[in-house]
Amino acid sequence: MKGMRVDNLVKLYTLLLLQGRPKHGYELLKTTGERLGRNVSPGQMYPFLKRLQKLGYVRVQESGSREKKAYALTAKGKKFSQLMIGRFSGIMDLALKSRLRTCAHCGCEVYRGGYRKSSRNFCCRNCAQAYSG
Numbered sequence: 001m002k003g004m005r006v007d008n009l010v011k012l013y014t015l016l017l018l019q020g021r022p023k024h025g026y027e028l029l030k031t032t033g034e035r036l037g038r039n040v041s042p043g044q045m046y047p048f049l050k051r052l053q054k055l056g057y058v059r060v061q062e063s064g065s066r067e068k069k070a071y072a073l074t075a076k077g078k079k080f081s082q083l084m085i086g087r088f089s090g091i092m093d094l095a096l097k098s099r100l101r102t103c104a105h106c107g108c109e110v111y112r113g114g115y116r117k118s119s120r121n122f123c124c125r126n127c128a129q130a131y132s133g
């Protein structure tokens with residue numbers, strides 16, 4: 001897919017949000033800001049939406065009242081956003097994997113917490129006790 005770069009979290013979140021029902025611009029701004037924990041300026045959002053529209057990934061629904069534009073992904077846009085989300089998932093997987101430890105006893109992956117004994121990692125106290133080797 002050419003002509004579009006999804007190179008920041010505002011864009012990624014926008015695509016994620018558009019997976020659901022059509023959203024208004026201000027709604028996208030607000031929710032994206034909430035999720036990212038910071039203000040997202042219209043200047044970060046609207047040029048991106050406009051570009052998506054131009055590429056045929058998004059269509060705008062003008063529902064009655066003047067300034068209430070709702071943005072919806074087209075079929076093409078859905079494919080595109082799946083692709084982009086897939087790419088980011090790959091990065092997220094790697095980031096998570098770098099933090100995973102493997103239980104020395106049962107082999108399960110431990111992301112958080114876990115149990116340490118004799119400088120080995122275990123998922124839980126039971127595994128640490130059962131471990132012999």
Ligand SMILES: [Zn+2]
Pocket residue numbers: 103104105106107108122123124127
């Ligand atoms: Zn275990």
